[in-house]
Amino acid sequence: MRIYVCVKQVPDTSGKVAVNENGTLNRASMQTIINPDDMNAMEAALKIKDATGCQVTAVTMGPPPAEGMLRELIAMGADDGVLISGREFGGSDTFATSQIIAGALHHLGIGDEDVVFCGRQAIDGDTAQVGPQIAEKLEIPQVTYAGEIEKDGNVLKIKRLLEDGYMTVEVKTPCLITCVKELNEPRYMTVKGIIECYDKPITVLDYPALENEPLIDKTTIGLKGSPTNIFKSFTPPQKGSVEMIPGTSQEAADALAEKLAKKHII
Amino acid sequence: MILSAKYELMRKNFRNFAETEFTTEIQEKLDREGGFDEELFAKIAKNGFCGIKIPVEYGGQGGDSLAYVLMNEEFSRICPVGAIYANTPNSLGSGPLLACGNEEQKQRILPDVAAGRKHIVFALTEPGAGSDAGGTLTTADADGDDFILNGRKCFISGAPMADYAIIYAKTNRALRGSRGISMFILDMKLPGVSVGKGEMKMGINGYPTSDISMENVRVSKKDLLGPLDNGFITAMNTLNGGRLGVAAQSLGVAQGCLDEAIKYSKERKQFGKPICANQGISFMIAEMATEIEAARTLIYTTAIEKDQDAKDSFVKCAMSKYYASEMANRVAYKAVQIFGGYGYIKDYRVERLYRDVRVMSLYEGTTQVQQMVISGALLK
Missing domain, CATH: 1.10.540.10 (Acyl-CoA dehydrogenase/oxidase, N-terminal domain)
Structure with a gap:
């Protein structure tokens, strides 16, 4: 069994967001982090690895520095990493990206017992589209918003966390699961993992490696091939200050009422 | 670096x-x-x-x-x-x-x-001994397949929750000074072992320190650690590594104090400007940062040299602890000074760091003991 975990390097939203002239994010100028939901996906995979000893592969599409992120995931416990990287892939929207990643996964091979884990969504675009689109292109079942995962042979029992409740679903492998942050608490890297991660294999898949993949339509990848055009990206101006009122609900309500009364609102 | x-x-x-x-x-x-x-x-x-x-x-x-x-x-x-x-x-x-x-x-x-399943602590210090191993009064007398341990260790960090303690005890009373001392792995659950009340300390609260008393404790010979009568030399080797750890702790506290001081001095306004606009404050910050960087370079180099078994790395470990712990005390003093009265109030982190850092120039050999090690190597 092999678990592919799709991960994305995203801008650290606690810093300032820089934008290119064509409307896309200027990723080079920003501090990056591993997308938080993807960390939950990785932890879910590592838990299954702890129990079964399966192989865990971290997969990402991004510029060459994204290799650093793959090393970090290997230091957490992943066995190897795959970096999909090429100028031709740059500027891809979710439709183009999922095609390329699906093509890469197909190229790597998805066996009967294999699973693809993704984070629910990335904090930069917040679309939650790439995971489901990868599943569609690979023609494997998908279960989104996993808040609990139980593995029993080649069946996964998933508790989906939805806005108004939850839903329990069983799904057979191979399948794709998107994970929410309630699923688990991601582990830290270990010193042993860090020492070893620089000797573990990272496969780079560039455009020539994937150009003949049947799942990839060369006319619909990259900035030019992407159906989505970004009109404008910007850092929203701050709307004013927020004050957090601490204490129990009763205390906070009292304090709020007092403040509103002072301003003659109530 | x-x-x-x-x-x-x-x-x-x-x-x-x-x-x-x-x-x-x-x-x-x-x-x-x-x-x-x-x-x-x-x-x-x-x-x-x-x-x-x-x-x-x-x-x-x-x-x-x-x-x-x-x-x-x-x-x-x-x-x-x-x-x-x-x-x-x-x-x-x-x-x-x-x-x-x-x-x-x-x-x-x-x-x-x-894995953190068991706690192990280091018990060298006694009311009349520590860096001066010659004063060790704890004894271990051979008796068949066992040793019988008697004595009291004090200021033992982590003693209250320890599962094991490394005990230094006199096994040969005829030998003087640091010779005639052996090491034992003491199972803290053995009959005759008792642990004192936690000491009330100035800082580093949250890591209890207490006495360990041994009264006719029967320790198996398989728990003799290292060579008989020659345990203290090993104690010194362990302390070298430990000293580097304390040096690094000092470095960290100092950096924490500097981080706090920089942030506060930019926020706090007096006489119509942030206090960092005064050279009285900004020069203090320059001094703190420079001393921290000097300690950092010394500590990292020593760590690398120690792992390569450099001959004089024990001197560099002593220098690291001596310099970094004294430096961190100076830096913490200045951080509190920059905070003014607020630095004396428990709501502000520097108040705690100032107390926590004080032990760094005391435990695992005082500054003066480090100076003895350094000068001893130079003047022999």
Whole structure:
């Protein structure tokens, strides 16, 4: 069994967001982090690895520095990493990206017992589209918003966390699961993992490696091939200050009422 | 100092852990209530930090002194007590076992220590002895397959929750000074072992310190650690590594104080401008930062040299602890000074750091003992 975990390097939203002239994010100028939901996906995979000893592969599409992120995931416990990287892939929207990643996964091979884990969504675009689109292109079942995962042979029992409740679903492998942050608490890297991660294999898949993949339509990848055009990206101006009122609900309500009364609102 | 990607990643990981897990609430609770936070320790242990310097074959992480130094620095920058939680099993606890334990002893104890399942502490100090080993009064007398231990150890960090203690005891009363002393692995559950009340300390509250008393404690000969009558030399070797750890803790606290001082001096306004606009303040900050950087370079180089078994690394370890602990006390003093009256109030972190840092020039050999080691090597 092999678990592919799709991960994305995203801008650290606690810093300032820089934008290119064509409307896309200027990723080079920003501090990056591993997308938080993807960390939950990785932890879910590592838990299954702890129990079964399966192989865990971290997969990402991004510029060459994204290799650093793959090393970090290997230091957490992943066995190897795959970096999909090429100028031709740059500027891809979710439709183009999922095609390329699906093509890469197909190229790597998805066996009967294999699973693809993704984070629910990335904090930069917040679309939650790439995971489901990868599943569609690979023609494997998908279960989104996993808040609990139980593995029993080649069946996964998933508790989906939805806005108004939850839903329990069983799904057979191979399948794709998107994970929410309630699923688990991601582990830290270990010193042993860090020492070893620089000797573990990272496969780079560039455009020539994937150009003949049947799942990839060369006319619909990259900035030019992407159906989505970004009109404008910007850092929203701050709307004013927020004050957090601490204490129990009763205390906070009292304090709020007092403040509103002072301003003659109530 | 430029570190390789591997060590930068270690630093990033230690920093991330410290900033996430050593919350203000936990820091304040540790200081207010003392005691030992099992939950916090479990988190440290779960991530392998108790065994970063313990080899992989004994369940550790297989890291080196530089990894160990980076952990102490980054943990201590946020929470000195958190650094001590992770430091003890790595240095004073497992050090003597790694240095002279036999295979059976290492296999029996180290995996539990590395995983945080068992606590091991280092018991050298006595009311009349410590750095002056000649004053050791604890005795171990051979009796058949056992030794009978009698005596009292004091100021033993971690004693109240210890499962094992490394005990130094006189096995040959005819030999003088540091000779005639042996090391034992003491199972703290043996009959005749008792632990005193936790000391009330100025700082590093949240890591209890107490006496260990031994009254006719029967310790098996298989728990003799290292050569008979020659244990103190090993104690000194362990202390070298430990001293580097304390140096790194000092460095971390100093960095924490500088971070706080920079932030506060830019926010705090007096006479119509931030106080950092005054040279009286900004020069203090320049001085703090420069001293910190000097200590950092000394400590990192010493760590690298120690792992390459450089001949004089024990002198450099003493220099690191001497310089860094005194430097950190100066830096903490200045940080409180920059905060003014607020630095004297418990709501501000520098108040606690100022108290926590005081022990750094005392434990694992005072500054003056480090100076004895350094000058002793130069003037012999």
